[in-house]
Amino acid sequence: MKRLNATNKVIRTLLIIALIVIGTSVLFTGAKPGGDAKKSTSSFKAGIVVPTMNIFYVPLTDAVVAAVEAAGGTAIVTDAEQYKVAKELANVEDLLQQNIDVLIIDASDKVASSPAVEAANKAGVPVIGLNNATASGKFVTVVASDNYKAGKLAGEFVMEQINHKGNVAIMDGPPVPAVIDRIQAYKDLVFANPDVDIVSFQLMGNTIAEGVNVAENILQANPDLDAFLCMNDAAFLGAYTALQNADMVGEVAIGAVDAIPDVVDLLARGLAPKCATAAQFPSEIGKGAVQAYLDHQRS
Numbered sequence: 001m002k003r004l005n006a007t008n009k010v011i012r013t014l015l016i017i018a019l020i021v022i023g024t025s026v027l028f029t030g031a032k033p034g035g036d037a038k039k040s041t042s043s044f045k046a047g048i049v050v051p052t053m054n055i056f057y058v059p060l061t062d063a064v065v066a067a068v069e070a071a072g073g074t075a076i077v078t079d080a081e082q083y084k085v086a087k088e089l090a091n092v093e094d095l096l097q098q099n100i101d102v103l104i105i106d107a108s109d110k111v112a113s114s115p116a117v118e119a120a121n122k123a124g125v126p127v128i129g130l131n132n133a134t135a136s137g138k139f140v141t142v143v144a145s146d147n148y149k150a151g152k153l154a155g156e157f158v159m160e161q162i163n164h165k166g167n168v169a170i171m172d173g174p175p176v177p178a179v180i181d182r183i184q185a186y187k188d189l190v191f192a193n194p195d196v197d198i199v200s201f202q203l204m205g206n207t208i209a210e211g212v213n214v215a216e217n218i219l220q221a222n223p224d225l226d227a228f229l230c231m232n233d234a235a236f237l238g239a240y241t242a243l244q245n246a247d248m249v250g251e252v253a254i255g256a257v258d259a260i261p262d263v264v265d266l267l268a269r270g271l272a273p274k275c276a277t278a279a280q281f282p283s284e285i286g287k288g289a290v291q292a293y294l295d296h297q298r299s
Helices: 056-072 085-097 114-122 148-160 177-192 208-221 233-245 261-268 282-297
Strands: 015-018 018-026 047-051 072-077 102-105 127-130 140-145 166-172 196-203 227-230 254-257 277-281
Touching: 047 056, 047 085, 056 072, 056 208, 056 282, 072 085, 085 102, 085 114, 102 114, 102 148, 102 282, 114 127, 127 282, 140 282, 148 177, 148 227, 148 254, 148 277, 166 177, 166 208, 166 233, 166 277, 196 208, 208 227, 208 233, 227 233, 233 254, 233 277, 261 277
Parallel strands: 015 277, 047 072, 047 102, 102 127, 127 140, 166 196, 166 227, 227 254, 254 277
Antiparallel strands: 018 140
């Protein structure tokens, strides 16, 4: 693999902005969950459930809490401790015991998280989704960005960097719609470019450390790798760190989704040539979820 040297022209990095589509990326309509008559939104209790707490979910939950409090409500935040569906269900059951008025949930698993949503339905508590829907259970709506578009934007950048030919590795993650859509966009782009081959397709957890481990194994098995296509920025930082450790930054392209501050900083300072991330806006998603509940109550 050809290495960069001081005379090589530094390739301009790109921060790709993926527009947020509030309430239309995934939209559930129809009969509202049963239960008591609507309560006034002047005082309400929101239960918030996210799969983990990281640099994406902290601002997301902060935004939900701030929007709930601004509307006169109180918020209870729980996390599923790294996508543990049993913990997630326990969190939802505990929140229902506390008589929440709305469940705002980012499901840990498309299928396995369904019982958590169904429990809220059975209790007559409206459910607002963050980013992801479940295979069964009723939602008022799901507030999300267009994850397929975000993946497509990041992937298209990578295809340009490798001149639409070469070997790529996909770093996949939890089986939730947001990740599934991004990975599908990557696959579609590869299939549309006949001179690009997927030489490795690996699963990882949602931590940078796991990303480093997976990326290092990919590089060891594929020394002629041209690009990483990453499910999120934890995978981006894992791949980037692996490239740093191998003294290969600038040789292998990286495409990802989220635009967390650490990645944006690397791009802004020119430290990650041939790399890009498609921006998500967790704060806007969080505020949109609360507004969706308020609109539902007033309709």
